[in-house]
Amino acid sequence: MPETHPAVPRSVHAAAASKRGTASPQLARALMATENVWASVEGEFGLLTSTGVAELIGSRGKGRSFAADQRGAGRIVGVRRRGVYLYPGFQFDRARGRVLPVVQDLAAAAREAGWDGEDLVLWLVSPSGYFGGARPVDRLDDEAIVERLRQASTVQW
Incomplete structure (x- = not known):
């Protein structure tokens, strides 16, 4: 697996990896936005x-x-x-x-x-x-x- 950025959850890296090993910037942003929502839900409500x-x-x-x-x-x-x-x-x-x-x-x-x-x-x-x-x-x-x-x-x- 390619090197990952520590601020980006592993699930985002894994989901973004395609057969060619790259993902579009749009997909990566969308996945990160979804992870941010879940972090917000966990922080606010548990x-x-x-x-x-x-x-x-x-x-x-x-x-x-x-x-x-x-x-x-x-x-x-x-x-x-x-x-x-x-x-x-x-x-x-x-x-x-x-x-x-x-x-x-x-x-x-x-x-x-x-x-x-x-x-x-x-x-x-x-x-x-x-x-x-x-x-x-x-x-x-x-x-x-x-x-x-x-x-x-x-x-x-």
């Missing part, structure tokens, strides 16, 4: 491990399987990062030790649209015209958020 989710919700006895079961049932959103599922912290009410009620509805609407957990999280943390430029994640208490997601998922370019 990305919990499955054990962290179980501890937060109070299901210590179930361990890692609890988060996987909840994700499989569409009750929480997980994203595959660094070879494991991680769970963005914004979907939890940490004070009450529970999942925000809207998460299940958002996850269902995302699935209906053919979105995976990563698509949903990236939509939630990106500024949206549906919210006057605010991020949907900052409006999780807005009753219209699920409908806004459905509208956003059907936009044709």
